[in-house]
Amino acid sequence: MSGSEETRPLVLITGASAGIGEALAQLYASKKYDVFLVARREEKLASFSKQLSKTHSINAMYFACDLSKPESPNLLLNQLRDRKLHVDVLINNAGFGLAPEFTNTSWAEQASFLQLMLNTPCELCHALLPAMRKQGHGSIINIASLAGYAPPGPGHTLYAASKAALIKFTQSLYLENKKYGLNIVAVCPGLTYSEFHDVNGQRDKLQNLPKFLWQTSDQVAQACFKAGNSKRAVHIPGLVNKALYTLNKLLPQRVSTQILKARHR
Template sequence: MASHRRALVTGASAGIGEAFARELARRGYDLVLTARRADRLEALAKDLRERHAVEAIVAPLDLARTDGPEALVAALEAQGLAIDVLVNNAGYGVPGYFEEQPWATHAAFIQVLMTAPTELAWRLLPAMKARGYGRILNIASLAGHIPGSAGHTLYAASKAYLIKFSQSLALECAGTGVHATAVCPGFTYSEFHDVTGSRELVSKMPGFMWMDAPAVARQGLDAADAGKAVYVTGRVNRAIKSLFKLIPDTLALKMVQRQGRRFRTGPRGG
């Protein structure tokens, strides 16, 4: 159990982020919860305080703001709140073909899923190293291990980035007491597919393909504590990753293309 250690969870208002917050609180960590929806954060913080007697602070923030990570860390430092565990979870999908979305939409996506987690890690890492303890969990995806699909052009690319970033960071932090881990879930029960409008389509996936968010959080935190640089949650997902490593790239791309037609949203889907 944690003793006077604190975790920062981004995208904590629902889904995998909420599950990480709950699991960290269960393990005794104090929390800083950030997301856009302040009402949900307040309700979650209240519940965690009552259930686990931990400190839970709410810091509403839209990480699409380019000054968001700097402002958040400055506010924490001003309050004397050290962060021992960073869970970079905030994220979403942008359905539709690449050129059909305005550049501002893509720029915001890159800011939230790539720039913000990288900057938060950069700003919090020195103090973690100085204290001799830290965990940086970048919530990537199985999608980062397989070819990108049409219709979510930047999603797999952003997750592949988080995987490579975590690997390099893990090597740089070796021996310091700080562990960096890319946690790679597959299909997970959450609001993600409701937000992207793909709930009806992905519901066609067989039940054995799905995991629940609490299981992802438990496995992810255990992997970080064990010092694993990359961890794919669930046996089925690990089998899929292994399969795509073995087959030729051209065949893998064709498989993703064929499967993607079944689950694509937007005007060119189907």
């Protein structure tokens, strides 16, 4: 049960002001979930939550904060406590790509990147799981990436590493919480149309890639919704992404790394 007067379930979505998070918020609202949206752009969250409440007759709440700061998860959890909200579905989605090579960025940038991509999702899982276990229901969807399985390449150094860690973390959480009836899943999208490649400055490099390699944020959101109700630890959305994942498993790492190197050149 959520904290709202009617008994609608509540989904908490980080990174809900754009891309996959925005599509997830639209989808869950259309399925009559109350939504709690988190991101930094307060004006976007304010107008978006207003639109969602009006269109879908649900409660849409938001909290603007920078989840790359170590104190932010606690501020967010306090908001939930103050508003007496119980989260039924947690979606750790906020993220971005830090494209330059490792030493071409400051440690401060890398540290806040890790906070956003790993520490914050882990802390939110840690805080919200006990109530879900007690209730005997609840879902956690961690938005990882196909990059977490791809062979290593230069640049984006901690991106793939953080996504690989998020996948492993989710797989363990899934096993630990299976007996409590919880659904815990890492969703691993491939290339997805969103603001992601504008934010990390890679749009020009990628715009000539064939269209079949891309999914829309709506397609990924649909896949996440299904995955959140399935009993699986990992879900890869889309046939092309599944094929790439399988190919990578079959090829010796030496070969797949060479292919990736050639693509980088």
